[in-house]
Amino acid sequence: xAEFLEFENVHKHYGKVRAVDGVSLSIRRGEFFSLLGPSxxxxxxxxxxxxxxxxxxxxxxxxxxxxxxxLPPHKRKVNTIFQNYALFPHxxxxxxxxxxxxxxxxxxxxxxxxxxxxxxxxxxxxxAGKYPDQVSGGQKQRVAIARALIKKPDVLxxxxxxxxxxxxxxxxxxxxxDLIHDEVGITFVYVTHDQGEAMSLSDRIAVMNRGKVEQxxxxxxxxxxxxxxxxxxxxxxxxxFEGTVAEMVGPDYSRLAIDGFPxxxxxxxxxxxxxxLIYLSVRPEKIRIxxxxxxxxxxxxxxxxxxxxxxxxxxxxKYWVRVQDYRIAVFQQHNRxxxxxxxxRWGEDVFIRWHADDGFMLERYSESDERLMGTPPxxxxxxxxxxxxxxxxxxxx
Amino acid sequence: xxxxxxxxxxxxxVTLPSFLWLIVLFVVxxxxxxxxxxxxATPYGGIGAGWTLDTIRSLGNPNYPAIVWRxxxxxxxxxxxxxxxxxxxxxxMARAPKRWQNTLLxxxxxxxxxxFLVRIFAWKMLLHPEGALKRSLVALGVAxxxxxxxxxSWAVLLVLVYTELPFAILPIYAAAEKFDFRLIEAARxxxxxxxxxFRSVFVPGIRRGIVTAMLVTFIxxxxxxxxxxxxxxxxxxxxxxxxxxxxFVDRNLPEASALSALLALAVLLPTFGVLALxxxxxxxxxxxxxxx
Numbered sequence: 094x095a096e097f098l099e100f101e102n103v104h105k106h107y108g109k110v111r112a113v114d115g116v117s118l119s120i121r122r123g124e125f126f127s128l129l130g131p132s133x134x135x136x137x138x139x140x141x142x143x144x145x146x147x148x149x150x151x152x153x154x155x156x157x158x159x160x161x162x163x164l165p166p167h168k169r170k171v172n173t174i175f176q177n178y179a180l181f182p183h184x185x186x187x188x189x190x191x192x193x194x195x196x197x198x199x200x201x202x203x204x205x206x207x208x209x210x211x212x213x214x215x216x217x218x219x220x221a222g223k224y225p226d227q228v229s230g231g232q233k234q235r236v237a238i239a240r241a242l243i244k245k246p247d248v249l250x251x252x253x254x255x256x257x258x259x260x261x262x263x264x265x266x267x268x269x270x271d272l273i274h275d276e277v278g279i280t281f282v283y284v285t286h287d288q289g290e291a292m293s294l295s296d297r298i299a300v301m302n303r304g305k306v307e308q309x310x311x312x313x314x315x316x317x318x319x320x321x322x323x324x325x326x327x328x329x330x331x332x333x334f335e336g337t338v339a340e341m342v343g344p345d346y347s348r349l350a351i352d353g354f355p356x357x358x359x360x361x362x363x364x365x366x367x368x369x370l371i372y373l374s375v376r377p378e379k380i381r382i383x384x385x386x387x388x389x390x391x392x393x394x395x396x397x398x399x400x401x402x403x404x405x406x407x408x409x410x411k412y413w414v415r416v417q418d419y420r421i422a423v424f425q426q427h428n429r430x431x432x433x434x435x436x437x438r439w440g441e442d443v444f445i446r447w448h449a450d451d452g453f454m455l456e457r458y459s460e461s462d463e464r465l466m467g468t469p470p471x472x473x474x475x476x477x478x479x480x481x482x483x484x485x486x487x488x489x490x
Numbered sequence: 491x492x493x494x495x496x497x498x499x500x501x502x503x504v505t506l507p508s509f510l511w512l513i514v515l516f517v518v519x520x521x522x523x524x525x526x527x528x529x530x531a532t533p534y535g536g537i538g539a540g541w542t543l544d545t546i547r548s549l550g551n552p553n554y555p556a557i558v559w560r561x562x563x564x565x566x567x568x569x570x571x572x573x574x575x576x577x578x579x580x581x582x583m584a585r586a587p588k589r590w591q592n593t594l595l596x597x598x599x600x601x602x603x604x605x606f607l608v609r610i611f612a613w614k615m616l617l618h619p620e621g622a623l624k625r626s627l628v629a630l631g632v633a634x635x636x637x638x639x640x641x642x643s644w645a646v647l648l649v650l651v652y653t654e655l656p657f658a659i660l661p662i663y664a665a666a667e668k669f670d671f672r673l674i675e676a677a678r679x680x681x682x683x684x685x686x687x688f689r690s691v692f693v694p695g696i697r698r699g700i701v702t703a704m705l706v707t708f709i710x711x712x713x714x715x716x717x718x719x720x721x722x723x724x725x726x727x728x729x730x731x732x733x734x735x736x737x738f739v740d741r742n743l744p745e746a747s748a749l750s751a752l753l754a755l756a757v758l759l760p761t762f763g764v765l766a767l768x769x770x771x772x773x774x775x776x777x778x779x780x781x782x
Contacts, residue, residue, distance in 0.1 A: 146675055166678040179676035183694040193680035196690070244680060 097122035097280060098143075098248060103152035105138050105304075112138040113149070114304030120248075120282065125274050127283045127291040130301035131327070136284045139301075140250050143282065144173050157247060172241035173250040177257055178233045180225035186236050187212070187221040193244040211239040214276075231262045238273060248280045255290060267293060288328050292316070300324050322455040325374040332380075332421045334373040338365050338454075346392065346449055349373060353417025357394050359452040371454045377422040379451035382412055382437060383444055392449040400441045412437065414445060421445065520754065526747035535741030545744040549752060554732075561729040562756075564643065565711035568650040572658035572707045573700065575651075580662035580699070581692060584669060595663065598656050606653070610720050613649045614640065617721065641723030649717050654710060658703040665699025666692075701764060709757050729753050 096119035105113040113135040120126045128136035141147040143154060145166035153162045161169055172193075180189050188195075191208045199207075212218045215235035220228055225236070234254060241249055254270070255263045271294055274281050285291050291298050292312040299309045300323075308315055308324045319325035322333065336351035347361040351373065359373060381387070382398075389395045401420065402413035412423040423445060437443060527545055530538035583594045601609060616623045617639040627633035639645060673695065677687035693700070715730030722728070729749060736746035 144675075144679060146678075166675070167681045167683055171679075173676070173679045175672060175676055175679075177672070179670070179672045181673060181676070181691055181694075183697070192677070192690075196677075196680060196682045196686055240680065 096120065097124075097157055098282075099153075099155040100139070100143075101153045101155065103139070103142060103149045103154065105135075105142060105147060105149050111135075111304045113142070116152075116301075116304070116306055118299060118306065118309070120280060121296075123278055123280055125271075125281045125283065125294055125296045127285060127295040127298045128301055129285055129288060129291040129298050129327075130307075131286055133303075134301040135304040136286075136301050137252060140173075140252055140282065140284045143248070144171055144250055145169050170244075170247040171250060172244050172246040172248075173252060174234075174237045174241055174254045176253045178225075178237040178254075180233055180236055180240070182225055184224075185221065186217060186223050186225070186228065189225065189236055190239045190243055192240060197244075207243055211243050214242075214273075215239045230258050231266060234258065234266055235269070238270075242273075242277060246279065248282055249277075251281060251283045253285055254283075255285075255287070263290075270294060292328075300327060302327075319374065319453060319455070322372050322374065325453065325455060329376065330422055331374045331376050332419070334375070334419060336371060336373060338367050338369045338371060340367060347454070349454075353419070354396055355394075357396075357452070358392055358449040359454055360450045361454065365454065371456070374453045374455055375447055375451060377411070378409075378424040378426070379447050380421070380423045381446045382414070382423050382425055383446070384437060384441065386444050387446050389446075393446055394449065394452075395444055395446045398443055398445050400437060400439055400443055403437065403439050410436075414443065416445075523747045523754075524751050526744050527751050529744050529747075531742045531744045535743070537743055545748045548745050549748055557727055557729055557732055558752075560643065560726070561712060564647055564650065564714075564726075564728060565708050567647060568654055568711040569704055569708040571647075571651045572654050573703060575655060576658040576662045576703060577693065577696075577700065579659055580666040580696065581688070583659075583663050584666035585671065591667070598659050598663075601656060607716065610649060610653075610717060613645075613652065614721055617645055617648075640721060641726070643722070643726040646714075646718045646722040646726045646728070649721050650711050650714060653717060654707040657706045657710070661702035661706065662696060662699040665696035665702075669695045705761060705764065709761070712757055713753060 098118075098120035100116050100118040103113055103116045104111070116135070116139060128139060130136050138147060142149050145161075145164060145168075149162065153160055155161065156169070156171070161171075181192065184192065187208055190211050191204045194204045194207060208221075209218075212221055215238065217228075217232060217235060217239075220232060225233055228236070237254070251270075255266055258266060267290060270281075274294075283291070283294060295312055297309065297311055298315055300307045300315060302323050308320045310318075315324060316328055319328065319331075325331045326333075334349075334351045334354070334357075336349045336354075336357070338347050339350040339356065340348040341361070342348050342358060345361060346358055347365065349357045349359055349371070351357055357373065365371065386397075387393075387395055396416055398414035398416045398421065400412055401415050404411040404413075409424050409426045412425065414421050414423060526537060528541050528543065530540060530542045530544060532538045583591055586594060615621050618624065619638070619640070621639075624633065624637075624639050627637070627639075628635055633639070669692065673691050674687045677691045678684070682690060713730050714728055715734055718726055718728045718731055719734070722731075729752075733746050733749045733753070736742050736749060
């Protein structure tokens with residue numbers, strides 16, 4: 094219980110659905126922490142347990158050394174930004190922000206002063222008399238932030254706060270959220286299905302799937318060293334190859350047998366033995382593409398391939414190349430533009446190359462991961478039935 | 491603007507039938523009632539010629555203030571009791587699982603399938619000195635053998651609340667069903683106890699439903715005639731009974747009209763007041779019941 098916020102083996106079931114299935118997490122004071130996963134992964138349920146709207150079937154939650162598992166929501170020093178802001182429509186912006194203090198019985202002049210300070214923070218002094226229906230989406234969001242922060246919570250919970258905004262506003266609010274976090278310095282717990290939001294804001298991320306934490310780490314760790322095929326597929330793009338471990342090469346590397354490929358060398362950070370079935374994940378930007386056969390060092394892999402598609406994207410080009418049954422994505426950054434350079438075109442025979450350390454061997458993924466790999470994560474978040482709908486449904490929310 | 495004129499014409503053609511209906515069956519009779527109040531009565535129950543203020547002066551009858559006062563407090567208490575019962579009821583119904591909601595709604599409506607009169611007579615039997623309710627209360631020692639459950643103002647109040655309650659529940663449920671219950675969670679999150687959240691977020695959120703419920707319980711209660719006539723006694727007479735008595739027993743139509751006019755004004759003035767108040771609030775908070 095050394096950490097500021099602790100989930101200790103938390104379980105929550107709805108009928109047969111295990112919404113949260115044995116989650117243990119430690120969140121540090123002042124941290125920007127994200128719970129990231131597709132809908133139905135249990136992230137919202139975990140947030141609702143932290144806010145006090147759901148009681149776990151098993152496990153405890155500790156905040157600053159105190160067991161808060163059985164505390165009702167209004168007795169916790171935790172405040173929430175709701176997905177649709179849940180501003181009170183019958184109250185003005187000023188009254189919305191002051192609501193928490195008014196309920197707490199704070200005297201009127203103090204409320205006025207605190208609300209004024211909050212209005213200044215969110216730069217909405219001139220909108221104070223308006224009702225929520227009369228302000229824009231981004232402003233509603235800011236009012237929701239001010240309404241929660243005025244309570245000076247130990248932890249601020251954010252439940253997909255940007256989901257209702259359009260792309261441009263989302264990017265703007267992303268920066269604002271980051272600034273506000275820096276300014277108030279309290280712990281933020283951020284729930285999202287959008288890996289981009291999580292990556293750009295978080296100090297650490299817990300990637301969740303089917304009620305469990307798949308991986309916990311900094312954005313870099315999660316992206317560069319995914320520990321499961323789910324994480325590799327959910328965070329960013331990746332190429333998967335199916336193969337078996339053919340041979341151990343020294344203490345750190347393995348040689349893989351993959352259909353249609355020459356032998357592939359890969360860094361072996363797992364306890365694997367010869368003959369194990371594995372998946373190899375290689376990120377598109379880790380692969381180099383060239384017309385001439387590159388030199389092959391001891392720890393690099395060179396594979397002949399055929400270009401099927403070229404998509405020019407300004408800052409980089411995306412190639413789709415074929416090796417036997419695999420259609421492989423390759424991103425090539427444009428470092429400089431040379432006039433005499435002959436770009437690689439559709440239909441050319443090329444070589445692709447990646448370093449052994451850039452490939453990750455992962456366990457064989459399940460069927461649900463397979464679905465994920467076909468669709469970008471953003472879309473996966475929208476579809477899916479999932480356990481997260483269950484609590485809100487029964488509550489009539 | 492030919493377009494504007496055509497839509498105006500279409501609007502009129504749609505509105506006209508109901509407008510005529512209102513004129514012929516509501517406005518004209520009301521005007522007649524108001525007019526008769528200024529006519530003299532004839533000894534045989536007819537309406538005399540000429541105009542007089544005598545009937546209006548008859549409103550100064552020393553028996554009336556007590557009856558008017560009783561009518562008002564019975565109606566006010568009925569309205570308050572209906573609200574106190576129907577707001578938590580509407581909340582519970584709206585929070586119930588969807589498949590339960592329709593069942594509960596049906597249960598609220600089922601009494602309407604039985605004639606109103608039959609239900610009032612059923613109450614009379616229940617409250618009768620030899621009735622089941624009285625006997626069980628005596629058996630439990632709650633009521634003495636001489637306690638009178640029937641023919642007093644309490645009986646009238648009880649049956650009025652019973653009669654008006656479904657009319658209060660329906661608009662409140664309709665508003666509660668549209669209420670965004672995440673707002674309750676938001677209030678709880680900001681430190682409100684369950685009751686504080688209910689009072690400071692749910693009740694204002696269904697304000698329109700409450701106003702409607704107030705109107706549809708207060709106005710019929712004010713004009714109640716059958717209920718006090720059947721379960722009430724001489725000490726619990728309401729204005730409606732007096733009007734009936736003037737019409738059918740005394741056969742003094744002008745005096746009955748004067749009383750009716752008084753009642754109509756008593757109903758209309760608070761109604762306009764509430765509506766004006768509501769409209770004023772709506773101007774401040776347009777679409778205040780919807781939430782994104």
